[in-house]
Amino acid sequence: MAQQVVNPDEQVVLGEEIDHVRLITLNRPRQLNVISSTVVSLLAEYLEKWEKDDKAELVIIKGAGRAFSAGGDLKMFYDGRNTKDSCLEVVYRMYWLCYHIHTYKKTQVALVHGISMGGGASLMVPMKFSVVTEKTVFATPEASIGFHSDCGFSYMHSHLPGGLGEFLALTGARLNGKELVVAGLATHFVPSEKLPELEKRLISLNSGNKNAVKSAIEEFSVEVQLDEDSVLNKKSIIDECFSKDTVEEIIKSFEAEASKEGNGWIGAVLKGLKRSSPAGLKITLRSIREGRKQTLAESLKKEFRLTMNILRTTISEDVYEGIRALTIDKDNAPKWSPPSLDKVDDEKVDLVFQPFKEDLELQIAEKEENRWHGKYETTSYATSALTAKAK
Template structure:
């Protein structure tokens, strides 16, 4: 049993660690996002599991746009189990220490004692779930773009739609397609399988034999910071399905320096299950 106390920014690896906890506690200071596509990467660290479990196509929306959520929104969509005021976290920690050793039911009782039900802002993106489902449930990234454009044309522009499209246009086209496939693949997989396919994709990105968008995105966003990444290919329509599939191709036998993920065998787990 693990309890994650998230009282600040949680992205990437931090999200992977906290989202897999038995209980995830957030506060009014919490900010969550998975902006990996903006640097030519994709949401990994188990994101294809915890994002694919969110209501409707909300996981696809978060993964493709890198949109940020606050603590209340995380609680509402299911990324967090409890909302606790930041000033009360020390009291919660003290209470848990005094109750040690802790059982799951004891922790739950303590969390419920400190938990609050925050009011969600009228402009919260989670209140746009109907539109998000309509647009981000489309089969391809191109169709998602088209659906968002139709939404603007038929119902007028909303800032969150414009922000979503702007973010996606600046991201790696290849990463967007990998991201969509990964999230939808995660809906039919358990956590171990999700971690395995994510590891395979990431290693294929690092190998740089398909394209080098991760290196170019890191240069443009993290190092040179010119925000002028030159993606290869530069447009969605130039990213063929076959190219995307190559990132999910097994590493075994491809290169002696690269192998598939080998997860440790856990109690009650067979070796064949561990070696997915």
């Protein structure tokens, strides 16, 4: 019998313990399972508890409704725009959690049905097994709203072949389930009608043995073949254009390719690229490029700095303007500042990448025995917040 271990007053994440299997359900279907501060805290609580529980062997994560997760709660960021560091705690906790998801000690399976974007995709891609369907839609569109590829994606995208990572990060291009498997961002493709049956099969397996789990998934998975018009069939163009040194050179190269016969697909992508936040594009490209030379921990620490500096409007207020245009007023007419790539101050870009003082960095334990140390509540940020409240 499944044992419910969720706080009855907070149902945004459901956690079930079924003998040796643990099942997480992201449970905000009407909000497309966006990630709030409560979601982050509950995920961390479950995952730490279950990693330390010898009885827990297999962790499955899925989303309720028609989405896996649409990513971070943008309204939360927007609503906190006038309060200094209002979202610092949730940002810290999320990036700290991302490290532990990547390095988790138990076998994990993500069952990804529907939208999986941004931070939501960070709950899918790092898993030992990530199962997608014909209804899965993946994207990392953060640069378009003045943000950057975060939640570990400056690391994950930078390790994709050729210029694919830069392409996905800068354009926010969407990939379907088949494309995710071919790109190496998912492990298996299972037709959506078989997903509930696969879930039951995994639960009945009652084991975290990787070979057994893989075999069980392969009972339901099918070989994938890219559609003829898949963007992944344009790899030579993507590699050529998105290997350029700067955003300006990437766009110029992409424009040149767009004029050639058979490259009609580039027009819409180019239009979206040119409508994106200039500052967001420059920060994102640099972050992806740095990710190639960084460890996962270094990438997440960098992303924490970038996010906090962007939210603090160190370079511009584009992130709030981007969220306003996309989700608040929904006019899709953002007014970027600076308004063009040539107006983006390189020195200001340097500023958002500057390391913080050591005690203000994202704290990721270097020693394995301390891997769950570094929680927000043990940081200088939490201490400062408590001191401020006491005054």
